[in-house]
Amino acid sequence: MLQVLTCLAFLLPHALAATLPARKPAPNVILITIDTVRADHLGCYGAENVQTPTLDALARDGIVFERAISQVPLTWPSHAAILTGTYPFQNGVQDFTGPPLAPQFRSVAQAFKQHGYVTGAVVSAFVLDRSFGLARGFDSYDDAFSAEIFQKKDLGLVDRKAADSVTHAIEWLKKTPRRPFFFWLHLYDPHSPYDPPEPYGTQYAGRLYDGEIAYADHELGRLITWLKRNQLYDLSLIVFLSDHGESLGDHGEKEHGFFIYNSTVHIPLIVKPPVGSGFRPGRVPGPVETIAVAPTLVRLSGIKDVVEKQFQSPGLLRGDASEEVPAYSETFYPFSFFGWSPLHSLETMRYHYINAPQPELYDVVADPEEKNNLATQQAATVSVLKDKLQERLKNPFAGSQGTDTGLDPDAVQKLRALGYFAYRSAMYRSTFTSTALASGLPDPKERLWEFNATLEASDAFGANDFQKGEAILGQVREKDPQQYIVPFMLGEAALRQKLWDRAASDLQECLRLNPQFDQAMTSLARALYQKGEVTGAKSWVGKAIQLNPENYRAWYELALINSATDKSAAITAFEKSISIQPNFAMSRRDFGMLQFHQQNYSEAAAQLAKAIQLGLKAPTLHNFLGIAYSRTNRLQRAVASYQEALKLDPKLAEAHLNLAYAYQRLNRIPAAKAEYKKACSLEEKYCKFASGQ
Ligand SMILES: [Zn+2]
Numbered sequence: 001m002l003q004v005l006t007c008l009a010f011l012l013p014h015a016l017a018a019t020l021p022a023r024k025p026a027p028n029v030i031l032i033t034i035d036t037v038r039a040d041h042l043g044c045y046g047a048e049n050v051q052t053p054t055l056d057a058l059a060r061d062g063i064v065f066e067r068a069i070s071q072v073p074l075t076w077p078s079h080a081a082i083l084t085g086t087y088p089f090q091n092g093v094q095d096f097t098g099p100p101l102a103p104q105f106r107s108v109a110q111a112f113k114q115h116g117y118v119t120g121a122v123v124s125a126f127v128l129d130r131s132f133g134l135a136r137g138f139d140s141y142d143d144a145f146s147a148e149i150f151q152k153k154d155l156g157l158v159d160r161k162a163a164d165s166v167t168h169a170i171e172w173l174k175k176t177p178r179r180p181f182f183f184w185l186h187l188y189d190p191h192s193p194y195d196p197p198e199p200y201g202t203q204y205a206g207r208l209y210d211g212e213i214a215y216a217d218h219e220l221g222r223l224i225t226w227l228k229r230n231q232l233y234d235l236s237l238i239v240f241l242s243d244h245g246e247s248l249g250d251h252g253e254k255e256h257g258f259f260i261y262n263s264t265v266h267i268p269l270i271v272k273p274p275v276g277s278g279f280r281p282g283r284v285p286g287p288v289e290t291i292a293v294a295p296t297l298v299r300l301s302g303i304k305d306v307v308e309k310q311f312q313s314p315g316l317l318r319g320d321a322s323e324e325v326p327a328y329s330e331t332f333y334p335f336s337f338f339g340w341s342p343l344h345s346l347e348t349m350r351y352h353y354i355n356a357p358q359p360e361l362y363d364v365v366a367d368p369e370e371k372n373n374l375a376t377q378q379a380a381t382v383s384v385l386k387d388k389l390q391e392r393l394k395n396p397f398a399g400s401q402g403t404d405t406g407l408d409p410d411a412v413q414k415l416r417a418l419g420y421f422a423y424r425s426a427m428y429r430s431t432f433t434s435t436a437l438a439s440g441l442p443d444p445k446e447r448l449w450e451f452n453a454t455l456e457a458s459d460a461f462g463a464n465d466f467q468k469g470e471a472i473l474g475q476v477r478e479k480d481p482q483q484y485i486v487p488f489m490l491g492e493a494a495l496r497q498k499l500w501d502r503a504a505s506d507l508q509e510c511l512r513l514n515p516q517f518d519q520a521m522t523s524l525a526r527a528l529y530q531k532g533e534v535t536g537a538k539s540w541v542g543k544a545i546q547l548n549p550e551n552y553r554a555w556y557e558l559a560l561i562n563s564a565t566d567k568s569a570a571i572t573a574f575e576k577s578i579s580i581q582p583n584f585a586m587s588r589r590d591f592g593m594l595q596f597h598q599q600n601y602s603e604a605a606a607q608l609a610k611a612i613q614l615g616l617k618a619p620t621l622h623n624f625l626g627i628a629y630s631r632t633n634r635l636q637r638a639v640a641s642y643q644e645a646l647k648l649d650p651k652l653a654e655a656h657l658n659l660a661y662a663y664q665r666l667n668r669i670p671a672a673k674a675e676y677k678k679a680c681s682l683e684e685k686y687c688k689f690a691s692g693q
Contacts, residue, residue: 027274028236029112029182029301030227031293033082034216035075035125036190036256037242039068039268041213050210054221055270058240060281062272065316067287069327069347073244073256073264075127076134078290079186082243083107083134085294085311087328089393093132094332095257100550101133108294109137111305112182120181122168124188125159131552131581138184142168144583144614159188161197162219170226182297185223189216190246192255209248237300238272239293250369252448254455259444260329260345260354261370269293271316273300279317287327287347292316324349326385328392334444337485338451341441346389353385357443361385450476454485461493469493484513488520495523503527518544522554529561537561552580556587563594570594585614589621596624601631619649626658630665638662653682657689 039045043052044059045066071081072088072095080086080093084105088094091105101107113119120140128134128143135141169185189196194208196215204211227233247253250263257264269288273279277300295315298305313325326346334340345354352370354360361382362370375382444451453476460469470490477486491506507524511517521544529537538561544554559573574591577584592607605628608621626641642659645652660675676690 026115026117026180026301026303027277028180028232029117029297030236030238031082031182031184031297032220032238032240033079033184033186034190034213034220034240034242035186035188036192036244036246037213037216037268038245038248038263039066039242039266041210042268044270045268047210051214052217054217054224055240055268058224058238058272059270062238062270062281063279063317064283065269065271065288066283066285067327067347067349068241068267068269068290069287069329070242070244070265070267070290071328072330073260074331074333075125075191075243076132078243079128079134080105082241082290082293083109083184085291085307085313087291087312087392088330088332090312094330095336100131101136103133103136106307106310107134107137108297108307109182109184111137111298111303111307112301113137113139114305115303117180117182118176118178119183120172120176121184121186122165122172123184123186124162124165125186125191128186129581129583131550140172142172159191162187162189162216163197166219166223169223173226173230173232180301185220187216187220189213192246209246234275236272237274237277237297239270239297240272241269241290241293242267243290251445252452254452257331257333258448258451260331260343262347262352262364262368265329265345265347269316271296271300273317284316286324286349288316289313289325289327326388328389334447334451335441338447338483339441340444340447343444344389344393346385346392348385351381351385353382353389355386355389356445357441358445359386450480450483454489457489461489461496466493466497482513484510484517484520487513488517488523491520491523491527495527498530500527500530504531516547518547518551518554521547522551522557525554525557525561529557534561534565550580552577552584552587555580556584556590559587559594560590563590567594567598583614585611585616588614589616592628593624596628599631601628604628605632605634617648619645619652619655621645622648623652623655623658626655626662630658630662635662635666639666651682653679653686656682657686660689 041047041050043050043056044064070078072078074095077088077093077095080091080101081088084091084101084107086105091101093101109119109121119138120142121135121138122142123129130141130143135143165185165187169183173181173183190209190212194212195201196204196208196211200211200215201208204214224233227236244256245262245264245267246256247259247261247263251259251261253259253264267290269290291311292313292315295308295311295313296317298308299315300317326348329345329347330343332342335342341357343354343356345352347353347364350363350365352362352364359375359382360373361375361378362372363374364370453472457469457472457476460466460472470493473486473490476483480486487506487510491503491510494503494506504524504527507520507527510520511524514520521540525537525541525544528540538558541554541558541561544551545558548554555573555577559570559577562570562573571591571594574587574594577587578591581587588607588611592604592611595601595604595607605625608625608628612621612625622641622645626638626645629635629638629641639659639662642655642662645655646659649655656675656679660672660679663669663672663675676686680687680690
């Protein structure tokens, strides 16, 4: 039975394993990740009805890994693994509830930067925002999303379309001052909701997920064309992969993150080496891991960096592999959100073993859809793979890495001791093996109904159908009264409806069930503050910050609470929030207004301008910015701001009056008169100014 582990060893075809010619100039390196792409939905992986000409062409020029396995089917943790070359259980980024990537984990961007590369990134989803720690090493990290989207959507859904991101990418490449460069482009479109622009919406009606993939591929084509036109394609190392797949209903899961079947962990991975590297195009059939991407980038570029000591894999293009290394996957999402068992798996050429309270084993050759669980029939195979999994998980992170890596040997333990973040329930801290962890926790596959009901409620709230969302959650609560997520979601929904009493009582219930949940504390503080309970609000937000000092929303909430009574405390809190998350437009706006009222017009102008640059649009905001410019004697800018305000609201009398005053100061008397007149016609109280002219 060990046949699976030895005879199908992962070996590159001989032609691929040529030696590198000596002393090549360092190549440009381009990493492209497209979110949520199932391998079997690309032409180069056999899909027949999805048009992906860009990636298919890249596949013809490169090496296609037919069985690439994501280490974790969640966007941020998967990218953390890709960029650091470490497993999620080592770097501590296991789901999107975790803390920012710990500083001792080096990103390949840092390695490239240190070796003379200019580094840039364009990311397309808030979940990869700089506050999570992946911006390290990038000279430029383009993660500014429009503030309008910030206000409308759940944070997890804040994104931008491929057309925008590719345009930003080309702009960055155009102005890159020197070569070589390391550039990471992340596109988010295939992630739900599936709403591709035309013509993809029509062309892929009924299967919009595929439409999103075709759209992203088309936009990526613009980048590849630009590279070719500028003679940057052939000489660049280009690596494309996805962070995870999408279930699309397989195993009862709609999207990704909850399970670790191949629908969500089998991803496309293509390496296009630079011309002259000695590697030839081809296909590699065996399982490989995404943590092998970072070492591949670094080693094919010929740079030597301390980051290599951190890597857990020799890379994708090694020619000396004699033994198949099974690919690892995990998800902590069921655990972190619901308190159910996490899942871990190992995948070989033949089998996929999933360690769950009820273990699963699939013959992926005979049963690629993983429908027939062989765990009971093939207990011996399960036992071997279980041992191998334990070995993998035990992998003492820094212990085997020496002491000069900059990595704290206790990093993982320390993170665990900190409880990662408030979502973590206490039980995680005292357990170190997956077996111990899993013992006694519900099996996610048995709670699928509850998970799906929660998602359905979340969708209903997203569509402002509060009644439906509340009805669904009511049913969940009846069956599982200990589930803290239910009152949390109800509390958040009540906040959005400005039902402060209800929000407060739901969030208090949530904190009774999960006392460490800082996000609920922040929301509770908001509800209490709106109810006039300032002391209670302050106390909860303080607790949230104590638990998670990087919670910029909590700092923002604290600033708002202090704004009326303690201006200097409010300023400190705003500054803290902005230092953690410079692109949070609401902090910029409200900090700017506080500075305005404090008559710090120069600082006010800077903050308000930034809020507007981040996409906030309000006539009054432009009007205040105009006044701040006017008070600091920047009259041309003041005029432009008032005009902007009037574009948004031509009937804003104050803006006409302010504009009149600015014109007057600029000695543009007829223009000033006209504006005074308009102000008077809109508001009688302003007529005295007009008559003075
Ligand atoms: Zn993702």
